Amino acid sequence: MSRIGKKPIEIPQGVKVSLESGEVRVEGPKGRLSMKVHPDIRVSLDGNMIKVERPTDQPFHRALHGTTAALIRNMIKGVSEGFTKVLEVVGLGYRASVKGNNLELSLGLSHPVVYPIPPDVKIEVRENKIYVSGADKQRVGQVCAEIRAFRKPDAYKGKGIRYEGEVLKLKAGKSAGKGKGGKK
DSSP states (O other): OOOOHHHHHHHTTTTTEETTTTTTEEETTTTTEEEOOOOOEEEETTTTEEEESSOOOOHHHHHHHHHHHHHHHHHHHHHHEEEEEEEEEEETTTTEEEEETTEEEOOOOSSSSSEEEETEEEEEEETTTTEEEEEEHHHHHHHHHHHHSSSSSOOTTTOOEEEOOOOOOOOOOOOOSOOOTOOO
C-alpha cells in the first residue's frame, strides 16, 4: 500500500474541507482551492481527518492513491501556510521590479520584459530576488518557470534568472592560443 496514501491527512485549525460529488474543496485563511478526484479513488472525511482509499492493488490505482493524497496535502498546506519560491536575478545590469500589476525585468535585451502578475499569485522583489507566493503549489511553480524562461542561466557565466540554491555547471570558455592546433 502507498505509504503516502495510507496515512490519514490531518486538517489544521481554521481550514474547512468539503467533499461534494467527486470534488474536494479546501478553504482557509490564504484562499480556497478545489480538485476533482478520480472516480476510482474514494475520499472520506472523518472528523478532522481525511482518508484516501483505492479499490485494487493495480499499479494505476496505486499511483492515483499516493498522488491524490499528496495533492490534498498540498491544498491544505497551501490554504493554511501558502507556498513561496525564490528566483535570483544574476548579471551585471539585470534588474527586476514590480510596477503596478506587472513584473518588469531588465535582462540585457533591447527592451524591458513585462510580465503581467496573475491574480492568484503574489510577487515581491527584494535585493534582486523575486519572491513568488500563493496558495496553489502548481500555480506558483508554473509562474516561476514562466519568469525563468525569459532568461535562463547562461552556460558560461551563469547570468540570468535561476532558482535560489540552483547549482549550475558552468562550461569552460575558449583557451586562447594554447594546446593542439593553436598558434604559438
